[in-house]
Amino acid sequence: MSAPDLPTSARVVIIGGGIVGTSVAYHLGKMGWTDVILLERNKLSSGSTWHAAGLVGQLRTSANITQLLGESVALYKRLEAETGLATGWKMNGGLRLACNADRWTEVKRQATTAKSFGLDMQLLTPKEAQDLWPLMTIDDVVGAAFLPTDGQANPSDITQALAKGARMAGVTIAEEIGVEAIEVEHGRVRAVVTTAGRIACEKLVICAGMWSRALGQLAGVNIPLVPVQHQYMVTEPIPGVPRNLPTLRDPDRLTYYKEEVGGLVAGGYEPNPIPWAMRGIPDGFHFQLLQEDWEHFEPTMNLMLGRVPALESAGIKQLINGPESFTPDGNFILGEAPEVRGIYVGAGFNAFGIASGGGAGMALAEWVAKGEAPYDLWPVDIRRFGANHRDEGWVRTRTLEAYAKHYTMAWPAEEHASGRPLRRSPLYDRLKAAGAVFGEKLGWERANWFATDGEEPRDRYSFERPNWFAAVGREHEACRERAALFDQSSFAKFELVGRDAEAALSWLCANDVSKPPGTLTYTQLLNARGGIECDLTVARLAPERYYIVTGTGFATHDFEWIARHIPDGLEARLIEVTSAHAVLSLFGPKARDILGALTSDDLSNAGFPFGRVREVTIAGAPVIALRVTYVGELGWELHVPAEFAATVFDALIEAGRPHGLALAGYRAIETLRLEKGYRAWGAEIGPDHSPLVAGLGWAVKLRTNQPFLGREALEAQRAKPLPRLLAAFTVDDPAIVLLGRETIYRNGVRAGWLASGGFGYTLGKPIGYGYVRDPAGVDAGYVLSGSYELEVAGARVAATASLAPLYDPQMTRVKA
C-alpha cells in the first residue's frame, strides 16, 4: 500500500510487522475485525523476527502460558495448508538434558508439570536421548526429557503466512510507514500520526519488538524491555544431522540447537550479556545484524564443543549477532496498558517470539476485540509492573540478570539479585540488624526470614528442604504459640473517596461493603465471567472514605481494575496511598497483651471485635488498626504513618519482649496461611476462578439483592454442577516437598494439579492446594469421597483431601 492510499481512520491500528503483529492482524481478521491496518516501518519481519532462531518449545511454569504456546503449535500446523505459503514448521520434538542431580530433579518436576498441563513429556535415559540426537556426547548426562509435540519453524515464512492469512481475511497491511506520534485524549488513544498521515483509531496495538519501549513513551505508556545482543551460529551441513533432528536444550551448558538445512543452528545464553542501543535504536536498522563477536561467543562455543564434537570440524556459515527484546522477569508483555485506554502491547518476547507469537497474537486479538484476555494471563500481563519498572537503568540491570538466567536452574523460591535494594520500608535497617534475609517484590525489599543463632543470613536454594526451613518453623511456632511481628509495609494501599464511594464499591465488590464506618470487609472483585480479578481488604473509615489494602505485586493491576470499573457518572476518586503508611502486623495469642501495653484504647473482643477498623494511638502514633488476619491468629494490622513507623516498631519490640514476640517474614506468612486455607491471588485464585469454585462463596453477597459486577455469571454457575472445586491436600511423609504443579490423581485418574505447595509446621505435613476437576461436575461429596495421590517429581505419593481449613476451622483463635 502506498502512502496516498493510507486510510485516515481505522478501528484498530497495529504497529509492527513481525511475527506478533502479523499474528494479531491474522486473528483479528479471523474474528471478523477487518477495519484493521498493520503498519510496518520497513518490510515485514525486518526488525528482529527475521533473525530469530525459530525453536518452538511449549512447557512453561504456568498452565495458561503453556496453553497459549500450544495455540502457537496448533496454528503453525495448519497455517501452510490455509495460506498456501510454506512456514518451515516441523514437529520434530524437543529434548532437554540434565547433567547433575539437581537438574535431573528439575527436569523430573518439569515432566510432572507437563503431565499436569496435559502434555506428554517423556523421561529418557542418556542413551535413549542419544538415540534421538546421535551427535551428542552423553558422558555427563544424567537423564533427559522429550516433548514430541515441540518443534521449529522458519520465522520469516511464518510471518509472511500470517500476513497473507490476515490479508485474506480483509486486514490491510502497509509497509514502509513509520509512526511519529500517538495522540491521547482524556486518557484514551485517539490517533496515530505516521510518516504518511494521521490515522484516527479506537485501538492501537504496539507489537514493535525492541522499538516498543520508545513507541510506548510517545503515549506515556511504560513498556519495560531492553534490546540485548544474542548470538548463535549457523553451520554448513554436518554428516549425521537428519532433517527430523529434535531441537535440543542443554541448560547446564546454557545452550540450544536446532537442525537447519542439514547443519545446526547453535546458540546460548551467556552469563555476561551485552545490552544494545542504550541511547536509542539507530535509524534505518532493518534487516541488519550487529558485528559478530567471536571473543564473547568463545565460552559458549567451548561449552558446545563439549557436547557436540562434530562442531570441531563443521564449517561455520555465519555467526548471527542480532539484538532481541528481553524483559526484567524473562516473561513477555501482553495486554492493555494501564496508563492509556485503548493501547495494547505485545512485546518483549525474550527469545521466545516464535514459540509464543501464534498464541500471543490470538490472546491479544481477543483482548482487543473483547476488552479482556481469553483466560488468565497474569504472568505476562503488562499490569504486573510497577514504579521500579519505569527507570531505564534499573530495568536494564534486572533484564540482564534475567537474560543470564535464561537456562540456569529455576530454584524454588529463588529471588532476583540485581538492582537491590531499591524500595525500603522505614524499618529496613532495623530488620536487617535483626538478621532479616530479604526477598524483593516490585522493587520492595521484604524480610523473607530471620537468621538467628549463628545461621548464615542468606538463601541456599534446594529442591529438598532449604536452609531457611528451621528458621521459618521457629517464626511459625512463635506466631501460633506467642506472637510474631511482620513488616508488611509494601502492601499496596488505596483510598476511594467521594459522595458515591459506597455505590462504586458496592458495584465492584462481590461482598457487602455497605456496612457502617468502622467495619472491614474481605472481598473479591469479579470480572463479567465471575472470575476473581482482585482479592482485597476494604476498610470503611468514614461514610465517604474507604481504605483498600491489597498485595504488593498487585499495585498496578488492582488500581487499574478499580479505577476503570467505577461506573460512569459516580463521584468516587481512587487515590494511591501506599507510601504514606508503613504496616506492622502483630499476630498471635499474645498480640492483645503486647498491643495493650502501648495504648489506652479498648482492645477487648467486645471493644474491638474481629472485622473492625479503628484509629488508635500506639506509642504516641495515630494508627489505623485493622482487626484482620492472613495467618489465622488473633491480631492487628497496624497501618502507621511512615514517619512514626520506627517509633511504633521499637515500642512493640520492647512490649513484646516479656511475651516472647518474634520477628517473622513472608515465608512464615506463606506456611501459616496455607494451614489456615487463606487463598492467594495468582496462586489458588485468579480471573479463571469464581469464588464458588474457590470455596469463597461465603464472601459473596448473593443472598442480598445488590447488583455487582459478575453477579449474573455467579448465578448461572450456581445453577449448574461446578466444573471444579479447590481442595487442600496433605501428605503424611514430612520429607516430601510440594512446590505447586504436582499432578492430582483421584481414584487413579488425573484430576488436576496443585496451584500451590508448602509445609505446615503446626500440622507437621506438606500442604498443597489444587482444583479437582471433572467434566460431569464436582461437589463436596465428590471431592471428599475420592482416594488421592499426588505425582511429585515423577513419583506418586498418597494424599488426603480436605475442603475445611486444616487449622482452626471454627475460627476460635482469630476471634479470641
Ligand SMILES: NCCCC(=O)O
Ligand atoms: N531463541 C532461542 C530459543 C531458545 C529456547 O527456546 O530455549
